[in-house]
Amino acid sequence: MRKYIIKRLLISVVILFFVAFAIYALMRCLPTSYLESIARQKSLQPNSKSFEEWMEQLSAIYSMDKGIVPGFFSWLGNVLQGNFGDSWKWTVPVVEKFKDTVWVSFVMGAIAFVLELIIAIPLGVIAATKQYSKVDSLISIIALAGISLPTFFFASLLKLVFSVKLGWFDLFGLVGRNHETLDAMGKLLDKAHHLVLPIVTLVVVSIGGLMRYTRTNMLEVLNADYIRTARAKGLPERKVIYHHAFRNTLIPLVTIIGGSLPGLFSGALITETLYAINGIGFASYHSLISGDIPFSMFYLVFLAVLTLVGNLISDILYAVVDPRVRIA
Amino acid sequence: MYVLSDPTYDGSSTFFSLPVEGMEAYRSGMDTLFNLIAAAGRDNTDFTLWTEEQQTALWADIDQAGIKFVTEIKDYLIAAGYNTAEDSVATWAANWGFEVAEDADEAALFAAMVEQYEGDYATLSSTEAAGSSLFDLMENYSDYTIGITVGETAPSITGIQKTGENTLRVVLTKVDAPAIYSLSLAIAPLHYYGDEAAYDYENNKFGFTKGDLSIVRAKTTVPMGAGPYKFVKFENGTVYFEANDSYYLGAPKTKNVNFVEMQDADKLNGVVTGTIDITDPSFDTETVKAIKKANGFAEDGEDISGDKITVDTVDNLGYGYLGISANVVKIGEPGSDASKALRKALATVFAVYRDVSVDTYYGERASVINYPISNTSWAAPQATDADYKVAFSVDAQGNDIYTSDMTAEDRYAAAKAAALTFFEAAGYTVENGKITAAPEGAEMSYEVWIPADGTGDHPSFMMLAEAEKAFEEIGFDLVIKDLANSSDLWTGIEAEEVPMWCAAWGAGVDPDMYQIYHPEGGSNYMYDINDDELTQLILDARESLDQTYRKTMYKQCLDIIVDWAVEIPVYQRQNAVIFSTERVNIDTVTPDITTFYGWMAEIQNIEMN
Numbered sequence: 049m050r051k052y053i054i055k056r057l058l059i060s061v062v063i064l065f066f067v068a069f070a071i072y073a074l075m076r077c078l079p080t081s082y083l084e085s086i087a088r089q090k091s092l093q094p095n096s097k098s099f100e101e102w103m104e105q106l107s108a109i110y111s112m113d114k115g116i117v118p119g120f121f122s123w124l125g126n127v128l129q130g131n132f133g134d135s136w137k138w139t140v141p142v143v144e145k146f147k148d149t150v151w152v153s154f155v156m157g158a159i160a161f162v163l164e165l166i167i168a169i170p171l172g173v174i175a176a177t178k179q180y181s182k183v184d185s186l187i188s189i190i191a192l193a194g195i196s197l198p199t200f201f202f203a204s205l206l207k208l209v210f211s212v213k214l215g216w217f218d219l220f221g222l223v224g225r226n227h228e229t230l231d232a233m234g235k236l237l238d239k240a241h242h243l244v245l246p247i248v249t250l251v252v253v254s255i256g257g258l259m260r261y262t263r264t265n266m267l268e269v270l271n272a273d274y275i276r277t278a279r280a281k282g283l284p285e286r287k288v289i290y291h292h293a294f295r296n297t298l299i300p301l302v303t304i305i306g307g308s309l310p311g312l313f314s315g316a317l318i319t320e321t322l323y324a325i326n327g328i329g330f331a332s333y334h335s336l337i338s339g340d341i342p343f344s345m346f347y348l349v350f351l352a353v354l355t356l357v358g359n360l361i362s363d364i365l366y367a368v369v370d371p372r373v374r375i376a
Numbered sequence: 377m378y379v380l381s382d383p384t385y386d387g388s389s390t391f392f393s394l395p396v397e398g399m400e401a402y403r404s405g406m407d408t409l410f411n412l413i414a415a416a417g418r419d420n421t422d423f424t425l426w427t428e429e430q431q432t433a434l435w436a437d438i439d440q441a442g443i444k445f446v447t448e449i450k451d452y453l454i455a456a457g458y459n460t461a462e463d464s465v466a467t468w469a470a471n472w473g474f475e476v477a478e479d480a481d482e483a484a485l486f487a488a489m490v491e492q493y494e495g496d497y498a499t500l501s502s503t504e505a506a507g508s509s510l511f512d513l514m515e516n517y518s519d520y521t522i523g524i525t526v527g528e529t530a531p532s533i534t535g536i537q538k539t540g541e542n543t544l545r546v547v548l549t550k551v552d553a554p555a556i557y558s559l560s561l562a563i564a565p566l567h568y569y570g571d572e573a574a575y576d577y578e579n580n581k582f583g584f585t586k587g588d589l590s591i592v593r594a595k596t597t598v599p600m601g602a603g604p605y606k607f608v609k610f611e612n613g614t615v616y617f618e619a620n621d622s623y624y625l626g627a628p629k630t631k632n633v634n635f636v637e638m639q640d641a642d643k644l645n646g647v648v649t650g651t652i653d654i655t656d657p658s659f660d661t662e663t664v665k666a667i668k669k670a671n672g673f674a675e676d677g678e679d680i681s682g683d684k685i686t687v688d689t690v691d692n693l694g695y696g697y698l699g700i701s702a703n704v705v706k707i708g709e710p711g712s713d714a715s716k717a718l719r720k721a722l723a724t725v726f727a728v729y730r731d732v733s734v735d736t737y738y739g740e741r742a743s744v745i746n747y748p749i750s751n752t753s754w755a756a757p758q759a760t761d762a763d764y765k766v767a768f769s770v771d772a773q774g775n776d777i778y779t780s781d782m783t784a785e786d787r788y789a790a791a792k793a794a795a796l797t798f799f800e801a802a803g804y805t806v807e808n809g810k811i812t813a814a815p816e817g818a819e820m821s822y823e824v825w826i827p828a829d830g831t832g833d834h835p836s837f838m839m840l841a842e843a844e845k846a847f848e849e850i851g852f853d854l855v856i857k858d859l860a861n862s863s864d865l866w867t868g869i870e871a872e873e874v875p876m877w878c879a880a881w882g883a884g885v886d887p888d889m890y891q892i893y894h895p896e897g898g899s900n901y902m903y904d905i906n907d908d909e910l911t912q913l914i915l916d917a918r919e920s921l922d923q924t925y926r927k928t929m930y931k932q933c934l935d936i937i938v939d940w941a942v943e944i945p946v947y948q949r950q951n952a953v954i955f956s957t958e959r960v961n962i963d964t965v966t967p968d969i970t971t972f973y974g975w976m977a978e979i980q981n982i983e984m985n
Binding site: 081084085088099108113114115118122207211212215218219220221222223225227228239321322324325326337 | 452455456457506612613614616632634636637638639642645646648649650651861863866867870898901
């Protein structure tokens with residue numbers, strides 16, 4: 049097992065290198081250039097140097113006057129020394145901006161993820177055990193509605209109903225107007241109150257997929273011979289489903305759950321933007337569209353690392369939940 | 377102002393370059409210790425103004441900084457792949473444009489640089505720096521920024537005259553119309569940036585010792601203003617401010633103000649729901665309808681401000697336009713008659729569809745303009761002026777193409793017919809009401825770029841769509857490129873890839889046209905307009921304070937710009953600020969809001985209900 053993990057880790061490093069290079073090359077090829085924007089602003093100032101002169105100067109300052117390959121190795125060299133650089137857009141060290149924004153996204157994502165599991169998996173199991181019943185149809189309709197609803201539409205709908213019409217929540221933001229006057233518990237509750245709609249949005253648009261996935265896998269297992277045998281032995285239906293069938297359904301579910309790890313840190317770009325929550329999704333989106341290469345590189349490579357780790361965890365969890373899988 | 381005028385001031389302000397009466401006398405006769413020692417040279421033996429130790433220490437500091445300075449150049453060259461770490465100084469210096477002896481070291485290279493710049497360390501640093509400035513690399517530069525009197529120097533600037541507790545007068549030695557806008561300086565608190573004990577206006581003491589700005593330099597990284605609110609923190613997408621009780625116009629009535637980040641689409645509902653109190657939504661037809669609805673008024677009624685929302689509108693300081701690059705859309709020289717005719721052919725068709733496009737997008741919140749200048753400017757021609765003309769309303773022969781009794785359809789047909797006369801004048805082959813061939817250097821098809829989010833959401837989009845159909849009828853192909861990312865437009869314009877584009881200009885307070893239409897202006901690259909007469913008029917207009925005279929000059933400028941047909945003026949829109957009537961005491965908001973005087977100008981008076 050240890051040998052397998054070490055081998056996988058080494059392969060992951062190679063993959064990560066090429067992924068990072070591909071991301072860097074793509075970032076350098078983006079039509080949006082932060083330096084061009086700055087050079088344009090500066091060249092418009094009275095008695096300023098020309099745009100070309102500013103570009104030349106800024107390119108030298110930001111080390112963008114090198115080709116993609118030397119530029120990438122220069123970036124990599126700095127990263128290996130623990131220097132991720134300063135974000136061009138946010139004008140603070142990349143790591144500092146990341147720390148400032150990632151936790152609110154993580155909390156949102158983690159709560160939404162737990163709720164998603166709590167809601168989607170039992171509903172998927174119920175739908176499978178009551179296949180073609182009214183309950184199954186109702187659950188399937190809800191699932192399909194969740195899958196089909198675009199995030200921006202559902203979020204706007206929630207805002208219209210619960211904020212504009214009912215006035216239960218603020219329209220946007222992570223804190224209310226009186227946040228600073230509250231005590232510690234009050235501040236926490238204020239933030240929790242402001243996260244209700246974003247989390248509901250995330251949960252509703254994501255439970256559909258997991259619910260359908262659980263249902264399909266559960267149905268497959270319920271049709272297996274050993275389930276029929278279990279029933280023939282006279283085991284109670286509850287035990288058949290939750291002890292024998294559900295445990296086997298867990299195997300594919302673990303793949304999904306392992307693959308969801310990066311999602312917890314990647315933020316929710318659309319949801320955060322719609323609710324004006326300064327999370328990592330919001331920050332990365334604005335960094336990308338403004339051509340902030342240091343921050344975008346850090347964020348995207350971080351996600352690549354998480355994806356690789358997620359895949360590794362999935363593979364290890366396979367061995368844990370499925371006795372048939374044993375890694376030599 | 378005295379800080380910015382000090383002989384030792386080396387910040388970014390160019391206030392000292394204004395022709396202020398007495399400025400030269402105040403700044404002359406004094407120089408920094410650095411400049412004096414550097415000018416005297418290493419062999420100086422006159423220690424009247426400084427000691428030998430100071431001189432020795434400065435040269436040692438410059439020498440060590442010089443080595444660091446050229447080492448940064450070396451590191452840059454190695455990092456960029458031009459050199460390797462093993463290369464000699466002479467080898468990498470050659471790549472930086474300096475020739476030194478084969479056995480030269482870093483110190484010799486720096487000496488060569490100093491020689492080339494004739495001892496001008498400031499220019500050397502700003503021109504050759506590969507990273508840090510030379511002065512940042514010095515260990516004790518601040519010790520040498522003190523001013524030393526070397527001759528007669530005036531104790532005050534005669535052109536800066538205090539006229540009251542909070543008022544002053546600035547006298548210039550010559551007419552410079554835009555100079556007044558350079559006097560818009562931030563007010564800085566004396567108790568923080570200066571020494572109150574050193575302030576005695578009558579005795580030429582202005583809060584610091586002349587020639588010693590150390591008290592100010594020490595605060596450059598911890599700035600403080602003198603406005604009505606103090607910055608507290610930025611957290612959770614909110615900027616927190618609290619009242620500055622020492623504000624010179626009185627302590628603000630509202631203790632705390634939060635500035636909240638939000639989407640434009642949420643602005644109106646933000647006020648309706650109580651999430652925010654004041655904002656400035658995009659003031660289009662849909663927003664107006666929504667405000668009327670929120671206030672319980674009929675959508676087609678006149679009333680807009682009501683119990684829920686109070687609206688204040690002013691003309692926007694700027695205008696929408698369609699630009700044509702003279703360097704891309706041309707036949708021969710950009711300023712040739714054929715080039716102008718080609719651009720006028722295009723402009724004539726675009727211009728006729730402005731009304732329908734602007735009316736559909738903005739309704740009554742915008743109007744079509746006929747000169748490339750914001751209506752908010754005193755120099756903007758008015759419809760009542762004798763020589764006022766609708767933009768692009770004549771044919772190639774100079775005949776008016778529209779009459780007052782024409783229907784919209786008649787006007788569209790007249791525009792197409794006039795465009796054909798211009799195409800013909802440009803050298804296009806016109807047969808049976810259609811162009812069939814383009815002259816050399818011109819095209820049968822041109823692109824127009826518009827940043828309409830890829831969805832056609834732009835006040836000029838309908839104009840383009842209608843013009844596209846009209847051009848097709850006369851045998852010309854207009855290609856509309858709708859951009860989701862507006863920055864692509866600016867990149868394309870800089871690369872001279874964009875023949876035509878739709879955008880908006882933000883205007884300044886003064887109608888000075890140098891920035892865009894003078895060949896040396898920072899934005900001239902967009903249209904590439906280069907007209908000798910226009911250039912001279914722009915310069916002449918700067919040298920008068922007579923508004924009537926300047927307006928006449930600018931009218932001539934505008935006529936030349938229209939003749940070049942590089943810019944089709946499209947719309948003058950309004951801006952709106954909306955207030956929650958329920959939560960903001962509207963009686964405390966300044967009633968004098970204009971384009972140039974916003975609601976925040978008297979924010980200290982605003983109270984909440």
